[in-house]
Amino acid sequence: MLGELHDTITALSTPAGESGIAVIRITGVEALDILSSIFSCNDRRRSREEWQHQRLYHGFVVDGSETIDEVMCAVMRGPDSYTGQDTVEISCHGNTLLITRILNLIFSRGARCAEGGEFTKRAFLNGKIDLIQAEAVADLIHARSELQRKVAHEQLAGVLSRKINRLADELLEMLGTIEANIDFIEEGIDTLDVQASIIILDRHLRTLEELLKDSSFSKPFREGYRVAIVGPVNAGKSSIFNRLLGENRSIVTEVPGTTRDVLREPIVLEGLLFVLQDTAGLRGTKDRIESIGVDLAESALSGADLVLFVVDASAPWTSELSTRLESLHGQQTVVALNKMDLPIRITPDQVESRFPGLSVVAVSVRTGEGLEELKKTLIEFVGGERLNWIARERIVLNSRLISILAKTRERIGALRRSFEQGAPLEILALDAREALQHYELATGKRYTADLLDNIFSRFCIGK
Numbered sequence: 001m002l003g004e005l006h007d008t009i010t011a012l013s014t015p016a017g018e019s020g021i022a023v024i025r026i027t028g029v030e031a032l033d034i035l036s037s038i039f040s041c042n043d044r045r046r047s048r049e050e051w052q053h054q055r056l057y058h059g060f061v062v063d064g065s066e067t068i069d070e071v072m073c074a075v076m077r078g079p080d081s082y083t084g085q086d087t088v089e090i091s092c093h094g095n096t097l098l099i100t101r102i103l104n105l106i107f108s109r110g111a112r113c114a115e116g117g118e119f120t121k122r123a124f125l126n127g128k129i130d131l132i133q134a135e136a137v138a139d140l141i142h143a144r145s146e147l148q149r150k151v152a153h154e155q156l157a158g159v160l161s162r163k164i165n166r167l168a169d170e171l172l173e174m175l176g177t178i179e180a181n182i183d184f185i186e187e188g189i190d191t192l193d194v195q196a197s198i199i200i201l202d203r204h205l206r207t208l209e210e211l212l213k214d215s216s217f218s219k220p221f222r223e224g225y226r227v228a229i230v231g232p233v234n235a236g237k238s239s240i241f242n243r244l245l246g247e248n249r250s251i252v253t254e255v256p257g258t259t260r261d262v263l264r265e266p267i268v269l270e271g272l273l274f275v276l277q278d279t280a281g282l283r284g285t286k287d288r289i290e291s292i293g294v295d296l297a298e299s300a301l302s303g304a305d306l307v308l309f310v311v312d313a314s315a316p317w318t319s320e321l322s323t324r325l326e327s328l329h330g331q332q333t334v335v336a337l338n339k340m341d342l343p344i345r346i347t348p349d350q351v352e353s354r355f356p357g358l359s360v361v362a363v364s365v366r367t368g369e370g371l372e373e374l375k376k377t378l379i380e381f382v383g384g385e386r387l388n389w390i391a392r393e394r395i396v397l398n399s400r401l402i403s404i405l406a407k408t409r410e411r412i413g414a415l416r417r418s419f420e421q422g423a424p425l426e427i428l429a430l431d432a433r434e435a436l437q438h439y440e441l442a443t444g445k446r447y448t449a450d451l452l453d454n455i456f457s458r459f460c461i462g463k
């Protein structure tokens with residue numbers, strides 16, 4: 001795999017299309033030679049040796065005697081660069097034809113097109129960052145909320161890596177002691193303190209537990225909490241959807257059955273990403289199109305992380321409402337009692353007493369009453385305690401780490417049991433080695449080609 005590091009690769013690192021500036025990146029052993037062959041300033045070419053580290057050069061990209069574009073060019077010499085290899089970033093004008101022309105010129109000088117994530121993959125293979133940090137690069141690029149950005153930033157800075165590396169180092173030391181005892185057993189040297197080892201392992205288990213306890217939070221944190229806005233027709237679902245979005249995205253009319261499709265829009269509240277879904281009013285209907293809409297609403301509802309059930313407070317309570325709310329048992333549900341500006345026939349107290357434990361917020365889209373409280377309730381519901389923890393620790397595991405660290409926890413548990421049961425040193429060594437391997441899989445000290453492909457395929461070209 002390291003063989004692939006010998007290629008010089010290039011790609012456009014900014015989005016394609018028209019822009020003020022576009023950045024083309026080149027990295028690899030021939031990056032500086034290629035630059036020398038295509039860059040000219042005042043009719044002077046620089047040799048490979050002349051390019052200075054962390055310098056910005058102004059000049060022209062030239063193809064033989066033809067000048068192609070006026071550019072700025074940043075030079076980072078390896079190993080002190082993003083990829084660990086000589087790297088060049090050419091800032092040219094942002095035009096597709098021009099970019100293609102320059103890229104073709106670079107190809108003709110021996111570079112090949114970089115694959116998605118290949119620059120970051122090189123950074124990993126050259127030991128500039130570990131796998132956890134490489135994943136954070138993708139997270140940072142894809143971050144859609146402020147909290148996602150902060151978490152990705154801390155992860156890139158190595159907060160999580162350091163935590164896991166500390167555990168791995170400690171375990172490595174323990175393994176060393178166990179192995180030393182195996183070697184010197186005949187001489188009667190016994191430096192292995194079983195009780196102290198168990199205390200250390202308990203600390204590992206606590207740390208892993210803490211990291212894993214919010215696993216269920218991981219997916220919605222990354223992808224956004226799916227909030228299904230459901231309820232009877234005409235309750236004001238689309239009105240609430242629009243109000244939370246801050247734009248008139250969904251059609252609102254007094255005609256019951258206005259919404260048929262599921263409309264999905266992301267919003268960010270207090271740095272948290274939500275995906276709001278406006279749905280068709282739940283009712284039995286003979287209208288074929290509306291009935292498809294109701295089916296879609298049902299599936300949005302069952303796949304939601306949180307149900308926002310909208311009820312018209314000015315309409316009488318129905319047995320259907322009771323049945324519906326009962327059927328939501330087990331799903332996180334907030335009831336928005338809407339149209340509080342009208343003479344009301346249902347009070348929040350009535351709903352709460354019928355359904356103890358249910359969160360009810362009185363709102364009126366017309367007057368704006370209760371909408372801030374509704375937002376707070378949404379945040380509280382999905383985040384609550386966990387948000388405080390994230391704000392403090394800035395760690396949210398991804399699914400790969402959840403699965404590896406869960407296995408690590410099992411292995412550490414097994415090692416602890418072996419200590420407790422007074423297992424022979426060979427068994428202790430075996431258990432410790434296995435646990436250590438899992439820590440190393442987490443940070444990427446140990447990896448497979450498949451794993452890397454899987455991770456870096458999530459990246460865009462040019463990163």
Ligand SMILES: Nc1nc2c(ncn2[C@@H]2O[C@H](COP(=O)(O)OP(=O)(O)OP(=O)(O)O)[C@@H](O)[C@H]2O)c(=O)[nH]1
Nearest residue numbers: 233234235236237238239254257258259281365366
């Ligand atoms: N007085 C009052 N009217 C409201 C309020 N919210 C919505 N409405 C009105 O109620 C009617 C229905 O609103 P929608 O938002 O379309 O209701 P919906 O639940 O999406 O309806 P369907 O899509 O048909 O299921 C419209 O005429 C709105 O103007 C409110 O807080 N107060």
Ligand SMILES: [Mg+2]
Nearest residue numbers: 237238258259
């Ligand atoms: Mg609607």
